[in-house]
Amino acid sequence: MSGAAAMETAKANLDVFSETLLALARKNRNILVVTSDSRGSGKLVPFAQALPGQIVEVGIAEQNLVGIAAGLASAGKIVFAVSPGSFLTARSLEQIKNDVCYSDHPVKLVGISSGVSYGALGSTHHSLHDLAVLRAIPNCTIVVPADNFETAEAVKAAAEMPHPVFLRFGKRPMPPLHRPGTKFTVGKSLLVRRGNDIAFIATGETVVQAAGACDLLAREGISARVLSMHTVKPLDEEAVLQAAQECGAVVTVEEHSCAGGLGEACAAVLLQSGVSVPFRIVGFPDEETVSGSQLDMMAYYGISPEGLAETARTLLNRKRL
Amino acid sequence: MMMPCFKQRTDKKRKEADLDCLLHRKSIEYRIRLLKYIKNARAGHTGGSLSCVDILNVLYNCVLNVSPETADDPRRDRYIQSKGHSVEALYVVLADRGFFPESDLETLCRFRSPYVGHPTRKIRGIEHNTGALGHGLAFGAGAALAGKMDGLGYRVFVLLGDGELAEGSNWESMMTAAHYGLDNLTAIVDRNQLQITGRTEEVCALESLVDKFAAFGWSVREVDGHDVTALRKVLSSVPFEVGRPSVVIAHTVKGKGVSFMENDAKWHHGVPSDEEYERAMEELRAQLEEAEP
Numbered sequence: 001m002s003g004a005a006a007m008e009t010a011k012a013n014l015d016v017f018s019e020t021l022l023a024l025a026r027k028n029r030n031i032l033v034v035t036s037d038s039r040g041s042g043k044l045v046p047f048a049q050a051l052p053g054q055i056v057e058v059g060i061a062e063q064n065l066v067g068i069a070a071g072l073a074s075a076g077k078i079v080f081a082v083s084p085g086s087f088l089t090a091r092s093l094e095q096i097k098n099d100v101c102y103s104d105h106p107v108k109l110v111g112i113s114s115g116v117s118y119g120a121l122g123s124t125h126h127s128l129h130d131l132a133v134l135r136a137i138p139n140c141t142i143v144v145p146a147d148n149f150e151t152a153e154a155v156k157a158a159a160e161m162p163h164p165v166f167l168r169f170g171k172r173p174m175p176p177l178h179r180p181g182t183k184f185t186v187g188k189s190l191l192v193r194r195g196n197d198i199a200f201i202a203t204g205e206t207v208v209q210a211a212g213a214c215d216l217l218a219r220e221g222i223s224a225r226v227l228s229m230h231t232v233k234p235l236d237e238e239a240v241l242q243a244a245q246e247c248g249a250v251v252t253v254e255e256h257s258c259a260g261g262l263g264e265a266c267a268a269v270l271l272q273s274g275v276s277v278p279f280r281i282v283g284f285p286d287e288e289t290v291s292g293s294q295l296d297m298m299a300y301y302g303i304s305p306e307g308l309a310e311t312a313r314t315l316l317n318r319k320r321l
Numbered sequence: 322m323m324m325p326c327f328k329q330r331t332d333k334k335r336k337e338a339d340l341d342c343l344l345h346r347k348s349i350e351y352r353i354r355l356l357k358y359i360k361n362a363r364a365g366h367t368g369g370s371l372s373c374v375d376i377l378n379v380l381y382n383c384v385l386n387v388s389p390e391t392a393d394d395p396r397r398d399r400y401i402q403s404k405g406h407s408v409e410a411l412y413v414v415l416a417d418r419g420f421f422p423e424s425d426l427e428t429l430c431r432f433r434s435p436y437v438g439h440p441t442r443k444i445r446g447i448e449h450n451t452g453a454l455g456h457g458l459a460f461g462a463g464a465a466l467a468g469k470m471d472g473l474g475y476r477v478f479v480l481l482g483d484g485e486l487a488e489g490s491n492w493e494s495m496m497t498a499a500h501y502g503l504d505n506l507t508a509i510v511d512r513n514q515l516q517i518t519g520r521t522e523e524v525c526a527l528e529s530l531v532d533k534f535a536a537f538g539w540s541v542r543e544v545d546g547h548d549v550t551a552l553r554k555v556l557s558s559v560p561f562e563v564g565r566p567s568v569v570i571a572h573t574v575k576g577k578g579v580s581f582m583e584n585d586a587k588w589h590h591g592v593p594s595d596e597e598y599e600r601a602m603e604e605l606r607a608q609l610e611e612a613e614p
């Protein structure tokens with residue numbers, strides 16, 4: 001599919017989340033959405049109109065959102081607790097830790113407009129810490145879908161999961177990355193581009209940027225592998241090791257702080273397995289970020305086809321040394 | 322449902338008097354046991370367990386429709402101990418009700434024992450892991466809401482500490498519970514006036530608690546939290562109003578039942594010395610003798 005054609009069919013993952021959930025919930029009245037005055041930003045207004053008995057509004061009260069979701073789940077409800085990722089994973093972190101994960105009530109935590117989706121609104125609205133904090137909490141699967149297909153599959157999988165899961169969505173239209181018939185499994189990364197010179201291991205809305213870098217590098221005769229590491233936890237360690245061993249250089253990419261996210265998870269796997277290759281974590285630095293659109297912000301920190309291609313060239317030079 | 326049965330008595334009033342006499346004795350026995358396990362573990366939240374044990378006694382022996390056999394039944398009543406630190410009171414009551422062998426409590430707080438210092442679902446009969454304060458009411462509201470949605474008749478009871486009410490999350494949940502008209506939800510405040518630092522009114526004043534709950538849309542009753550008769554009556558009459566959540570402000574004494582532990586914040590998680598333990602046991606045994614029918 002050409003780039004232009006791909007963008008025509010592209011929807012925001014958030015839209016696909018709400019459509020998929022509505023379709024599931026029409027067939028199962030135990031499926032509930034809990035929102036904290038966030039149905040609009042969660043694209044859940046159609047859900048609320050179609051199934052008013054299956055949406056619970058708690059007002060702007062994220063701690064309450066997660067606690068109530070846990071109580072509903074304890075009574076057999078299939079609960080999607082939906083709130084902006086920035087608030088959901090900071091304001092209610094203790095509820096996530098204790099009421100959901102430690103108590104093992106299978107709430108589906110949905111961080112909407114995550115990463116820097118809210119771009120110019122500033123740091124209060126960015127969630128660049130969520131993967132780090134949730135990785136350190138036992139009993140929390142973390143899934144960050146890259147495109148519409150991954151999103152729909154992740155929502156369906158989450159509805160069936162007997163333990164807590166965190167889903168992270170952005171709101172920019174995402175072009176398709178996978179062929180029809182691709183099989184999605186939580187915990188198993190997906191190959192987006194074949195290649196053996198260098199590997200990009202990316203997650204969420206950065207995967208398409210890595211694919212763009214791959215296409216730029218191909219013109220220079222460099223074959224880059226791109227993996228969509230949609231499940232950040234549990235990590236597909238086998239794919240990480242294989243990428244490093246077969247490609248000999250690894251760039252990780254995430255719309256998240258460089259501290260504690262996908263990159264450090266991959267680094268730990270590699271070092272503890274005795275695999276040492278040129279390696280770079282591309283994400284947001286440990287400082288107050290610039291503000292602007294999501295794409296401008298990501299590009300500023302090197303998360304763009306050009307920026308990632310440049311990082312790859314640097315690593316390839318080290319690899320050749 | 323769960324009411325203990327007294328065969329000889331026919332008259333209802335006499336039956337109730339017998340029941341209250343039994344409850345009164347049970348409370349003293351529970352105090353003896355919880356102190357024994359705290360002493361054995363060299364750890365525990367002594368003062369708060371002693372202040373809430375009469376409430377737990379009445380709930381599990383007269384009010385809650387739950388038993389070891391029905392602990393997984395979707396229709397069971399739910400009890401959530403938001404003030405999780407008073408877990409020793411909960412453990413001895415659950416053991417007495419047959420949820421697990423009381424001898425398990427010999428392992429309280431030991432290495433790898435599931436009987437840790439705050440409630441966990443590893444223990445049969447415990448609905449939710451608590452300990453961090455300000456969590457139980459939201460969870461209880463969620464469980465109550467699910468019960469309403471499914472038309473199941475169960476009730477949810479949440480025990481709150483008074484110091485705990487400084488956590489803002491409680492007030493979020495109070496608003497939601499009132500908004501959804503959760504009259505199957507009852508909060509009980511163990512109003513012992515103390516928290517770890519000292520008097521609640523000196524740490525962060527709560528009063529007027531009655532007015533605050535009422536302003537948040539709850540139906541409020543006050544009770545002597547050590548009077549088993551009064552507790553039985555008030556907890557058996559929820560909801561106080563159709564369409565509103567109920568709250569019972571139970572006026573209690575931290576450390577109740579052991580003279581030198583009463584009303585002293587140092588017993589929040591104080592563990593008695595050998596000598597103090599003997600004195601406490603003497604006092605409680607004397608109370609038990611006095612309570613002979």
Ligand SMILES: [Mg+2]
Binds near residue numbers: 512
């Ligand atoms: Mg207190």
